[in-house]
Amino acid sequence: MGGNMENVRRIVIACMDFRLNAYLNENYNDGKTLFFRNAGGHVKGLEAGLSKMLKSGNISSIVVIVHDGSEKRHVKGCAAMGAIKEDIEGRRECNREFETEVVSFFKDRKFGSISEIEEYNRKVQEEALGNLVKSLNIPQVEIEAKLVHTCDVYSDDGKQREKVMVEGEPSSERYKDGVYYIQSGNRLGDVELAQTLGIRSLTKKM
Ligand SMILES: [Zn+2]
Numbered sequence: 001m002g003g004n005m006e007n008v009r010r011i012v013i014a015c016m017d018f019r020l021n022a023y024l025n026e027n028y029n030d031g032k033t034l035f036f037r038n039a040g041g042h043v044k045g046l047e048a049g050l051s052k053m054l055k056s057g058n059i060s061s062i063v064v065i066v067h068d069g070s071e072k073r074h075v076k077g078c079a080a081m082g083a084i085k086e087d088i089e090g091r092r093e094c095n096r097e098f099e100t101e102v103v104s105f106f107k108d109r110k111f112g113s114i115s116e117i118e119e120y121n122r123k124v125q126e127e128a129l130g131n132l133v134k135s136l137n138i139p140q141v142e143i144e145a146k147l148v149h150t151c152d153v154y155s156d157d158g159k160q161r162e163k164v165m166v167e168g169e170p171s172s173e174r175y176k177d178g179v180y181y182i183q184s185g186n187r188l189g190d191v192e193l194a195q196t197l198g199i200r201s202l203t204k205k206m
Pocket of ligand 1: 017080
């Protein structure tokens, strides 16, 4: 993981979507926060890395940040939740890892719209966080799960741009504009899903 881990007091888990970057920089990047990012902000795929940080005893709070769109304002919602919807409806087959870590939690329910899935995602991730903290027996850690309205934190200039992502370890660094971030120990499932969403990786292969 990047940066000085001893200073970390808070963990933020957020969706990879670049539209959250400025919001995360402004509201959470205080030099004491470690960011994990993946497709949809799911907790399940981050359990190993989160457990390691939590066991250090330095962490006082974890925030998971998921997001939605707005039909009224023509702002697209979470692409990862869109993929889940298509998967549930049999129009897409997500990779095995993403299926296990994310889609499986949505499969036995019926959703009328993507915003219902986005809302449910907040609940799923809140529960997963709660279970993790409980299993590690660290009740002092504060948990919060937020659904951010993308239209409140990002204004689209209407320009078409290429979708690109950076892959890496969880980090405390500030985010650049316009870039999707996948930051977790095991990134395979998320990277593969992102690629199927037309997001090109800028990270050089070793
Ligand atoms: Zn998203």
